[in-house]
Amino acid sequence: MPEDSEPPYFNLRPHDFGSDFVWGVSTAAYQIEGAHDIYDKGASIWDRFVSKKGTIFQGQDGRISCDFYHRYKEDILLMKAMNISHFRFSLSWARIFPDGIGKVSEEGIAFYNRVIDFCLECAITPWITLYHWDLPQVLEEKGGWTNRDILGWFETYIKLCAERFGDRVKQWIVLNEPMVFTGAGYFLGVHAPGRKGLKNFLPAVHHAVLCQALGGRILRKTIPEASIGSTFSCSQITPFSDRSKDIRAAQKADALLNRLFIEPSLGMGYPTESVPILKRIEKYQKPEDLENSSFDFDFIGIQNYTREVVRHSYTVPYLRAKIVKATRRKVKTTLMDWEVYPPSIYAMIAKFNAYTGIKKILVTENGASFEDQVRNGEIADRARTEYLQAHLEQIHKAQNDGLKVSGYFVWTLTDNFEWAEGYRPRFGLVHVEFTSQKRTLKASGKWYGYFLGLGKELRCI
Numbered sequence: 105m106p107e108d109s110e111p112p113y114f115n116l117r118p119h120d121f122g123s124d125f126v127w128g129v130s131t132a133a134y135q136i137e138g139a140h141d142i143y144d145k146g147a148s149i150w151d152r153f154v155s156k157k158g159t160i161f162q163g164q165d166g167r168i169s170c171d172f173y174h175r176y177k178e179d180i181l182l183m184k185a186m187n188i189s190h191f192r193f194s195l196s197w198a199r200i201f202p203d204g205i206g207k208v209s210e211e212g213i214a215f216y217n218r219v220i221d222f223c224l225e226c227a228i229t230p231w232i233t234l235y236h237w238d239l240p241q242v243l244e245e246k247g248g249w250t251n252r253d254i255l256g257w258f259e260t261y262i263k264l265c266a267e268r269f270g271d272r273v274k275q276w277i278v279l280n281e282p283m284v285f286t287g288a289g290y291f292l293g294v295h296a297p298g299r300k301g302l303k304n305f306l307p308a309v310h311h312a313v314l315c316q317a318l319g320g321r322i323l324r325k326t327i328p329e330a331s332i333g334s335t336f337s338c339s340q341i342t343p344f345s346d347r348s349k350d351i352r353a354a355q356k357a358d359a360l361l362n363r364l365f366i367e368p369s370l371g372m373g374y375p376t377e378s379v380p381i382l383k384r385i386e387k388y389q390k391p392e393d394l395e396n397s398s399f400d401f402d403f404i405g406i407q408n409y410t411r412e413v414v415r416h417s418y419t420v421p422y423l424r425a426k427i428v429k430a431t432r433r434k435v436k437t438t439l440m441d442w443e444v445y446p447p448s449i450y451a452m453i454a455k456f457n458a459y460t461g462i463k464k465i466l467v468t469e470n471g472a473s474f475e476d477q478v479r480n481g482e483i484a485d486r487a488r489t490e491y492l493q494a495h496l497e498q499i500h501k502a503q504n505d506g507l508k509v510s511g512y513f514v515w516t517l518t519d520n521f522e523w524a525e526g527y528r529p530r531f532g533l534v535h536v537e538f539t540s541q542k543r544t545l546k547a548s549g550k551w552y553g554y555f556l557g558l559g560k561e562l563r564c565i
């Protein structure tokens with residue numbers, strides 16, 4: 105028998121994490137929905153970005169992706185079969201407001217109503233992320249996240265979503281990984297909208313911080329009983345050596361990658377003592393902004409995949425710090441060239457626990473892409489199961505050490521469009537054959553379902 109046909113032994117059970125622990129999967133609209141121009145849907149910055157030559161692996165795009173728009177029932181039934189009781193998905197702003205603001209698409213609203221209602225019918229709790237990186241293109245043409253008017257646009261969008269879906273959806277997330285969409289989209293230019301440099305990055309950061317808190321306030325007012333959070337990418341940062349230059353470089357990277365968005369939301373301002381260049385954000389600040397940057401979130405979502413090793417570098421402007429790639433370090437990696445390093449999730453749980461003012465912490469994303477082996481219609485992905493188990497062990501250890509953490513969402517349900525990397529890295533518990541749209545549960549998906557079902561057979565597979 106091939107060694108990966110049996111799931112590795114795992115001695116933890118869901119109830120070892122507590123009876124209220126939340127178990128789910130996370131997804132994002134542009135990565136799964138497809139139906140990019142159905143009815144009156146507007147274009148998002150991703151619809152536009154993918155059409156630029158050289159931006160995406162092999163020129164791929166999310167026009168069809170896994171066609172969740174048409175296949176949402178099949179996918180939600182798969183979740184049900186896998187005993188998954190919480191589903192985190194994002195709304196496409198341009199599907200709801202084709203022109204960014206103004207006219208509402210009733211077709212767009214109807215689609216999300218169908219998804220929400222079917223989740224509830226299947227006893228799956230819907231978690232809505234309001235912004236997972238797909239700004240309406242018309243708003244980008246007015247400056248996007250660099251334009252302070254985004255506060256008004258965002259308010260209009262959130263208010264409507266809260267009013268239309270808040271009767272049934274009680275779990276809300278304002279932003280997904282603001283550091284990634286501002287860093288990759290407005291500084292490095294490798295994600296939509298492809299803008300570069302500090303002159304784009306700094307205002308985008310500041311407006312995202314303000315929108316994050318504003319979104320919280322609007323949700324609280326419109327749906328008083330809602331549980332409201334925002335999510336943050338985070339990775340343990342290890343200095344390359346114990347030279348003071350490398351230690352300083354690691355501190356700067358930590359401030360930028362892990363602290364830049366959470367700290368203003370807690371009323372602590374920007375980490376300018378570690379990254380002085382952030383003082384230039386002052387140019388975009390108004391006197392009331394410090395107060396308006398914070399919000400008393402009900403929970404914080406942390407999203408962890410790896411750790412980063414950082415060293416000093418003279419050639420990197422402003423920061424003088426650079427990441428030492430995992431392949432160069434000759435460590436075990438995923439297809440994203442991310443080191444497999446489970447203690448990082450423990451370190452991040454501890455880091456976020458150390459802030460005063462965070463009430464609840466959930467892991468709202470964790471997962472891995474590997475070269476899945478397809479053999480006789482079976483998808484053998486033992487490496488993914490081992491990855492998930494090793495991270496769950498760290499989460500359990502954190503709980504045993506008295507740290508709060510009360511949920512875990514796997515990234516992700518089905519293989520999907522991994523942004524600039526296209527369809528090459530597969531992160532799903534479910535394999536998708538993109539030409540036929542055939543779904544096949546991977547061994548890791550079977551294991552997750554078996555684990556959540558306390559060893560019972562999967563419900564209808």
Ligand code: IFM
Nearest residue numbers: 132135281407469515522
């Ligand atoms: O696919 C992404 C997701 O959109 C945001 N968090 C990280 C995932 C894996 O790269």
